[in-house]
Structure formats: C-alpha cells, structure tokens
Amino acid sequence: MALSKRLKALSEYYDHQSIIWDIGCDHGLLGNSFQAITSVREIHLVDPSVEVIKSLIDAYITDPSSKIHIHQQHGQNLKINHSSNCIFIAGMGGKEILEISLNIIPQLTAKDVLIVSPHRKILELRAYLKESILNLVEEKLIWEDGQYYQIFCLSLDPKYSKISLYGDDIWKGDTGRKYHSHQLEAFLSHQDGMGKAYTTFLKELNP
Ligand SMILES: C[S@@+](CC[C@H](N)C(=O)[O-])C[C@H]1O[C@@H](n2cnc3c(N)ncnc32)[C@H](O)[C@@H]1O
Numbered sequence: 001m002a003l004s005k006r007l008k009a010l011s012e013y014y015d016h017q018s019i020i021w022d023i024g025c026d027h028g029l030l031g032n033s034f035q036a037i038t039s040v041r042e043i044h045l046v047d048p049s050v051e052v053i054k055s056l057i058d059a060y061i062t063d064p065s066s067k068i069h070i071h072q073q074h075g076q077n078l079k080i081n082h083s084s085n086c087i088f089i090a091g092m093g094g095k096e097i098l099e100i101s102l103n104i105i106p107q108l109t110a111k112d113v114l115i116v117s118p119h120r121k122i123l124e125l126r127a128y129l130k131e132s133i134l135n136l137v138e139e140k141l142i143w144e145d146g147q148y149y150q151i152f153c154l155s156l157d158p159k160y161s162k163i164s165l166y167g168d169d170i171w172k173g174d175t176g177r178k179y180h181s182h183q184l185e186a187f188l189s190h191q192d193g194m195g196k197a198y199t200t201f202l203k204e205l206n207p
Contacts, residue, residue: 075100094121135160
C-alpha cells in the first residue's frame with residue numbers, strides 16, 4: 001500500500017541504517033515500507049495494543065523471508081541492542097514521545113537517527129529535545145487531510161545544531177505561512193503552559 005504524504009515524509013529520513021524501529025506502529029505501514037530496501041536487515045514493529053499485534057501478525061507474518069519482527073511492548077521499555085538504527089516514533093502525543101525518548105536516547109549510537117512526529121504537546125517535546133544530547137538534522141512541516149504535522153529528524157552528530165524552541169524551517173514557504181496564521185489563532189484563544197511565550201513569538205514572526 002502506498003504511504004500517505006506524512007508517512008512518506010517520515011520515511012525519507014532513512015539513511016542506510018540496517019535496523020528499522022517503528023514504535024507505536026499501529027498499521028505498521030511505515031516499517032513495512034522498508035521491506036525491499038537491501039541495506040535494511042531487520043524491521044521491528046512495536047506496539048502495546050493486543051489488537052494491533054494480532055492484525056500485524058495476520059498482515060505481515062506470512063512470508064518466512066520477511067524482515068519483520070513484532071513486539072507487543074511500550075516504547076518506554078524497549079531495548080534496542082543494535083547499532084545502525086533508524087527509529088520512528090510518530091502519531092502519539094508529545095508526552096508519550098518524550099517518555100519513550102527518555103528510554104531510547106541513552107541507547108543511541110553515532111550512526112542512528114531518531115525521527116519523531118508528535119500530534120499534541122509539541123512545544124513541550126521541543127523544549128525537552130532542546131535540552132537533550134540530540135541535534136536536529138532537519139525539521140519539516142507537512143499538511144495532509146486538514147492537519148499540520150511537525151516532523152523532526154534527530155541524531156547525535158555534533159555537526160548539527162540544537163532544535164529551537166519554536167521552530168525555524170517549519171515557518172518557511174506557503175505551508176509555513178498558513179501554519180503561522182493557524183497557530184496564532186489557536187494560541188490566542190487558549191494560552192496554557194508555554195502558550196503565552198509562544199504567542200509572543202508568533203506575533204513577532206513575519207514569515
Ligand atoms: C495513532 S497510532 C500512530 C500509528 C503510526 N505511528 C502513524 O504515525 O501513523 C498510535 C499508536 O501508538 C501506540 N502506542 C500508544 N502508547 C504507546 C507506547 N507507550 N509505546 C508504543 N506505542 C504506543 C498505540 O497503540 C497506537 O497503535
């Protein structure tokens with residue numbers, strides 16, 4: 001099955017690593033899209049839901065040559081035990097992604113990339129990542145089916161800089177300008193936690 005625009009944008013950060021981790025995989029489409037890539041040795045689909053695991057087994061464990069391994073597990077407890085990993089954590093709230101990242105980051109090696117895309121609590125996740133040992137390879141903004149999605153590709157590589165609190169490249173271009181108006185409207189009406197400083201940033205930004 002063809003990947004959606006958002007899942008394709010996530011997959012494009014793969015950079016020749018041997019092991020794929022799709023944490024919170026649900027349908028498993030993202031991880032499974034790497035089956036034909038010769039440099040990929042193993043694909044790990046991780047999800048705590050019993051129902052999800054049953055569907056994954058039905059969908060993917062038919063071919064003995066499949067690279068897919070299925071784990072019924074929370075990302076907070078996952079052991080990676082490999083080097084050369086491309087790790088995706090997408091489609092969850094920033095709080096869950098933060099908790100999973102707390103477990104994953106100490107296990108990362110120099111060749112690994114961590115690609116995350118939170119659906120909520122994005123500011124909180126950015127603030128945590130900014131203070132973490134990770135650097136930002138690239139950030140992207142995707143518009144699909146009436147929703148905006150921020151995507152961050154992170155690594156330990158010191159040639160990259162820290163992620164910023166509110167974003168840089170995400171505000172560029174037509175999508176960035178529309179996102180700016182959308183965010184300004186959303187945060188003017190309900191400012192909780194970090195929202196006040198973010199609104200000041202948005203008012204001063206002129207994309
Ligand atoms: C909305 S789906 C996202 C699916 C896919 N990653 C995507 O972006 O399209 C969220 C999935 O995360 C799983 N999930 C929830 N908490 C999790 C956790 N702590 N660790 C790993 N997966 C989790 C859920 O069971 C669900 O299947």
